[in-house]
Amino acid sequence: MSLAPSSIAGELALRCTGLHRHLGQGEGRVHVLKGVSFEARRGQVYAIVGPSGCGKSTLLYLLGLLDQPDQGQIEINGKLMSNHDDFARTAARGEHIGFVFQFHFLMLEFTALENVMMPMRKLGRLSLAAMTARAHGLLEAVGLGSKTHRLGTQLSGGEQQRVAVARALANQPAILLADEPTGNLDAKNSGVVFDLLTRLAKEQGQAIVLVTHNAEIAQRCDFTRPMRDGLFI
Amino acid sequence: MSPNLRIAFRFLTAKKRAMFMSLSCTVLGVGLFIVTQATTSGFERFFTKTILGINGAVRIEDKIQDTMRSMAAAGASDSYFAQREGVKYIEGVEEALLIAEAVREFANVRGVSAVVRGNVQITSALKTEDAQIFGIKIEDHVRVSDLAEQITRGKLDDFRDSPSGALLGRVLADRLQLVVGDSFVLTSRGQSRRVHVAAIYETGYREVDKSNIYLQIGEARSLLRRPAGATFLQVSLFDPSRAPQDAAKMEQVLGHGAKPWQEREKTWLAVFRALRVSTMITVSVFTLIASLAMFNTLAMIVLEKTKDIAILRSMGYERRDITQIFLWQAGIVLAIGAMAGALLGAGVTWLVGQVPLPINGIFKTDRFIVTWDPNHYLAAIATAVVMVMVASLIPARRAARLEPGDIVRGTAQ
Numbered sequence: 001m002s003l004a005p006s007s008i009a010g011e012l013a014l015r016c017t018g019l020h021r022h023l024g025q026g027e028g029r030v031h032v033l034k035g036v037s038f039e040a041r042r043g044q045v046y047a048i049v050g051p052s053g054c055g056k057s058t059l060l061y062l063l064g065l066l067d068q069p070d071q072g073q074i075e076i077n078g079k080l081m082s083n084h085d086d087f088a089r090t091a092a093r094g095e096h097i098g099f100v101f102q103f104h105f106l107m108l109e110f111t112a113l114e115n116v117m118m119p120m121r122k123l124g125r126l127s128l129a130a131m132t133a134r135a136h137g138l139l140e141a142v143g144l145g146s147k148t149h150r151l152g153t154q155l156s157g158g159e160q161q162r163v164a165v166a167r168a169l170a171n172q173p174a175i176l177l178a179d180e181p182t183g184n185l186d187a188k189n190s191g192v193v194f195d196l197l198t199r200l201a202k203e204q205g206q207a208i209v210l211v212t213h214n215a216e217i218a219q220r221c222d223f224t225r226p227m228r229d230g231l232f233i
Numbered sequence: 234m235s236p237n238l239r240i241a242f243r244f245l246t247a248k249k250r251a252m253f254m255s256l257s258c259t260v261l262g263v264g265l266f267i268v269t270q271a272t273t274s275g276f277e278r279f280f281t282k283t284i285l286g287i288n289g290a291v292r293i294e295d296k297i298q299d300t301m302r303s304m305a306a307a308g309a310s311d312s313y314f315a316q317r318e319g320v321k322y323i324e325g326v327e328e329a330l331l332i333a334e335a336v337r338e339f340a341n342v343r344g345v346s347a348v349v350r351g352n353v354q355i356t357s358a359l360k361t362e363d364a365q366i367f368g369i370k371i372e373d374h375v376r377v378s379d380l381a382e383q384i385t386r387g388k389l390d391d392f393r394d395s396p397s398g399a400l401l402g403r404v405l406a407d408r409l410q411l412v413v414g415d416s417f418v419l420t421s422r423g424q425s426r427r428v429h430v431a432a433i434y435e436t437g438y439r440e441v442d443k444s445n446i447y448l449q450i451g452e453a454r455s456l457l458r459r460p461a462g463a464t465f466l467q468v469s470l471f472d473p474s475r476a477p478q479d480a481a482k483m484e485q486v487l488g489h490g491a492k493p494w495q496e497r498e499k500t501w502l503a504v505f506r507a508l509r510v511s512t513m514i515t516v517s518v519f520t521l522i523a524s525l526a527m528f529n530t531l532a533m534i535v536l537e538k539t540k541d542i543a544i545l546r547s548m549g550y551e552r553r554d555i556t557q558i559f560l561w562q563a564g565i566v567l568a569i570g571a572m573a574g575a576l577l578g579a580g581v582t583w584l585v586g587q588v589p590l591p592i593n594g595i596f597k598t599d600r601f602i603v604t605w606d607p608n609h610y611l612a613a614i615a616t617a618v619v620m621v622m623v624a625s626l627i628p629a630r631r632a633a634r635l636e637p638g639d640i641v642r643g644t645a646q
Contacts, residue, residue, distance in 0.1 A: 094549015
């Protein structure tokens with residue numbers, strides 16, 4: 001299913017320069033990111049790999065505007081966002097960024113369809129009918145067209161993660177950030193979810209940045225950026 | 234339905250037991266508030282109706298005697314000013330007809346009745362009692378009292394048509410073993426007069442029913458040797474709650490002391506007020522429990538839904554959306570709780586109104602008295618809204634302050 005033209009492929013979607021981030025307080029304060037710079041273009045898949053604690057996820061949350069850097073700049077679609085307030089960063093997140101987390105993070109009281117519609121409802125750009133149609137289309141695309149009305153609790157782990165992928169793509173964001181999207185899945189489901197992510201994102205022209213420990217997945221990405229001790233190597 | 238309301242509803246229904254607890258407390262709080270207000274104000278209003286039905290809203294009594302004092306002004310000026318100081322009274326209302334005419338000009342006045350009062354001894358065939366006679370013109374007096382409705386035996390027309398007829402209180406009639414048609418002797422200032430019982434009334438106010446005898450005003454004047462004037466004027470008002478203001482104006486304009494019913498009955502009114510406040514405090518505890526239950530429920534939901542909050546924030550939901558989602562949950566519980574509580578309150582109020590409860594002292598009733606006042610419902614709901622929403626603000630704001638990055642990283646506190 002083609003949800004959007006990919007004519008925008010290659011455009012710069014995300015750029016960060018000289019990101020520093022400390023976590024913890026007092027003696028436990030750790031310098032997690034030590035001046036990281038990175039950029040991602042639409043239609044490309046980037047894997048950030050590295051040992052636990054090297055700062056991969058911290059970088060991802062900074063890129064997703066879920067967290068703020070102590071130093072450095074983040075641009076989304078050419079617009080400097082790191083110096084904006086929470087309100088503007090939240091709005092940018094809703095419009096330009098989609099997330100897929102490791103532990104699927106579906107809202108379990110809602111059906112698959114409702115989960116996918118949730119970001120669209122917040123953005124409020126489509127009519128209810130258009131939102132419903134798009135959510136159905138996305139769920140079809142991830143192979144869950146027959147389970148649209150199942151609650152999160154009635155779906156398997158792999159299915160939940162596929163719903164999360166559909167939800168992340170709901171607002172056609174420029175950037176899709178995935179934190180260990182296959183980390184909680186078996187090999188078969190890992191492959192399915194990764195294929196979905198990359199196929200749909202490429203079709204829609206998204207820049208995908210994923211953090212993974214899975215070497216096989218990393219190899220299949222367009223670019224792999226290894227990290228160690230808070231820096232790309 | 235807005236996205237935030239939809240999410241709030243789902244969050245809430247996912248915690249059925251906690252929601253049920255919060256809802257139950259809210260229902261109980263609102264319901265009990267209504268019932269206690271209905272019962273306490275029921276007795277107070279009935280008492281007010283009783284005493285207004287006996288004594289009217291305002292009583293105009295003794296004439297004010299102004300006293301003037303001259304005082305030299307300071308300095309070289311030879312001018313002076315007069316200063317009111319203290320008040321003296323001349324007993325009774327001398328120009329009763331003129332004053333009554335003037336009182337009727339007040340917009341809020343419904344009726345005026347001139348009354349001649351005096352102490353007498355009443356002697357029946359069996360015994361003698363002390364009593365008070367009230368000489369009235371019945372046409373005027375039924376406009377300022379509920380005397381017509383208070384007749385329990387005999388007919389008011391018999392009193393109206395017979396100059397020697399008297400209206401006796403039920404308690405006094407029982408004590409003297411007098412029935413309608415019996416005659417008895419009234420003695421005052423060495424002269425006696427035989428009259429008969431035209432009718433027996435009962436106000437429910439025992440002190441009145443035990444001592445007050447109504448006579449035609451002419452008979453009373455003759456017995457008390459008071460050919461003119463009145464002891465007081467009894468005034469009824471369309472809006473008795475305005476009696477203090479009207480009484481103050483009357484006093485100023487008419488030069489007679491005017492006492493509103495609120496001042497006359499301030500002791501009992503203070504008792505009722507204290508009772509109402511004390512029950513309100515007791516019942517507020519239930520509302521407080523409701524708000525604590527709501528706080529507890531929401532705090533639990535915040536703890537359990539931190540990941541959902543992170544998801545929502547990652548999807549572009551703002552802090553104020555998160556606050557709204559949690560306040561909506563409180564709002565849903567409040568809306569259902571207020572409606573169910575109002576129904577419970579109405580149901581229990583109705584049931585309480587059926588409970589037999591004979592009271593005869595400051596008023597007479599044979600069952601629990603309740604009032605149906607929409608203000609009780611509004612007050613109960615407003616109290617619940619304020620307390621529950623205030624209690625809900627804390628977890629709602631806490632939820633909004635959660636940093637999505639901390640949640641997904643697992644360091645949210």
